Amino acid sequence: MMSTEKWRVLRRLAAAVTVGALAVALAACAPGGGGEATAAPDPDGSLTFGYFEPATSLDPQQGTSSQDIPWLLPVYASLLSYAADGSVAPGLAESWELSDDSLTLTLREGLTFHDGTALDADAVVANMDRAMTLETSTVKGDLSSVASVEASDDLTVVLSLSAPDAALPAKLADRAGMMISPAAFDDGTNLAIDPIGAGPWQLVEYSPGDHLTVERFDHYYDPESVLLSSLTIRLIEDDDTRLSAVRAGEVDVAQISAAQVQLAGTDPSLEVRTDPALAVDHLGMNISIAPFDDPLVREAINYAIDREALYEGIYRGTGTIAWQPFPPGYFGNDPSLENMYPYDPDKARELLAEAGYPDGFSFDFKTNNQPFRVQATEAIAGMLADVGITTNIIPMEGPALLDEFYYQNSVPIYFTPWGGRADPSQTLDNLFGPDGLNNPSKVTAPDLTSALDDARDGGDQDARGEAIRHASDLIMKDSRMIPLMFPGVTTVVRDNVIGYSTGLTGKANFLNVGVAATS
């Protein structure tokens, strides 16, 4: 046992250490902490962003992954853009007018691309033609309602529509609206690695699978929003390495996983923030495979899942529990669906018995082998086992799993992070529509199909919101979806960075972001 004398010394030592640590912490806060609101951004400032996935291509019309967007946003400006609440705002076009059979865009005056080519109505027509005709175009689908595109004068472009498409402006604020210099696609530039757009920054250096460095473009249409003189995006695939790079000051902003929030929070020079986003983690299903073709079985699974436990244990208290396709606060969210399937294992067992599985059943629960997804799958498997559904977890590599789910129709159900889409109709059509790419069963119901049509065809935001809520009701009533969580986007930001937040699209964008001048 320790003598009282020793205790006293120890306590004094501890007190001294605490005071010392406090002093250091205060000293560290003094310039940065209070400075965030007042410090002016450095006009020559540069920022490094750490991202976890490589771009499949820097040609916006040929890239195949939604994870390309953060790599594209610095270089390319879109015809329209998103406001903070996810609604559509002006972009290269200062105004637009949508009717049932056309969309008319009016461009800003005097726009140019990075290579000096004029960005006029002809350039937009050339881009649209390429997007709709190129054999390997990945934005063709977004523009399927467009019948033809014409320039009626230098600044006016008219897109004639073959069917009403209320989602078109949102799509033109996304990848489909990103304008490429027509000179570049005419002269055979490899846009996959040599991008030329009209975005806020222009290419300095791109090393695929490593980093992208861009510098301020002086003729961007909204120069006030470009606070950074240069921006570097670094690919750092490993979660721990990415956080180390931020902690070592080699990276200023990076997205991290929920499991890292606690560790990142211990570093006083870092801000950890979770911004809401449209992404939704759910159990993707092929509802043509028995027994998941039975709504009672799907309903039982909805009741069997303890979302609170997932929120605490797997998501470490970040994000928002999901009861439907769209998050609270978004115009397509239906408050009446919240808490529709509260955790109730007894009810789940009853429903299984009613469906003819009193002793449950078993299936191969395949999952992407990323650690987080395996963890989530294991947690869900435990909850299913509790109601009698036993599973055999099989971790697989991403491409192999997708091949089996989407094309071989041999995976009934798996943990799916859906990245969200610019327009809610894109999410609904893809996941639940009769031709939905992400609905491998292609099974739907007549009332749901017409609800999806209503949502797509339009009217104003209120009318569309009504239609989307109706579609969500139908989807959840039949348990066509087993929603789990809106994970949001968790980001660590160093204290020299001013004004960073992630928008609803969940994609990092560095307009209006600066770094404090180092004195």
Added chain:
Amino acid sequence: MLTFTIRRLLTLVPQLLVAALVVFVLTSLLPGDAAIARAGGESATPELIAQYRAQLGLDKPLVERFIDFVVHAATGDLGISFSTSEPVSDILLRKVPVTLSLVLLGFIFAILIALPLATIAALHPRGIADRISLAVATSGIAIPNFWFAILLVLLFSLTLRWLPATSYVPFSTDPLQWFLHLLLPAITLGHALAAELTRQLRASLGDHLRRDYVRTMRSAGLSEISVVGKHALRSALGPAVTTLGLQVPIAIGTCVVIEAVFDLPGIGSQMVQAVFSRDIQVLQGVILFTVLLVVVASFLTDLAYALINPKVRVQ
């Protein structure tokens, strides 16, 4: 020596051909369709998949693709990346120097650790130095590389802030920064490689120190430095050189992990990216290159062995 070199060089050709066949078959057998992966996986449309299948030549018979691959590879044309349309040789040119720098420095560290440890240990068997050398060697094998690397980053980058935690600077840009950025990765690699080398060298040197010729030299009054450094060590180096040669493939494999932890843009991380995006063309190029590296390393090992020990040349 010349005939030995030529004879040995000629055996490289069939080795590489067999390697090319194995590489080609293995990468072609990967589950998950390259055309689907290229067309976007989750959001791929059937027509886009078909388009890419034709464009990437995946609709041709396997044998035809293999012959194409070998004929083009022989002329140095490794094809075009499925995902970025960049020539694979350009990608290799960019990424190979990173991995080669790491492997080279790793081996230098391995030798710097192993040579003194093994020599002192062999001179004082079962002494303190011997035990320390055993401990270092065991830790090199027993501690997982990624964990050792994370510990190094935690201490030297995040706590002491002496060294960078991630990324790479080319030698041509700034030799000092090149060295500093590679220091922790190279120590990680060297620590792993030193293990076997230390044990091998210690055993071999201990064996030579007990031989008659060493006793004769000592009794003739030669200095200890001359006996150990000039004679015994040289004779004992043979097996150690073989060990070094055998460790080249291990070093390249270890690079995959080390490059991920330190975010180095080398061929290890390229290989992982190529697997996930099913960029088979890049994957084949990278693996073929590492095979070439290993084959050349084993050739150089034989050559070095023949230089140290002339008896080998006449076998």
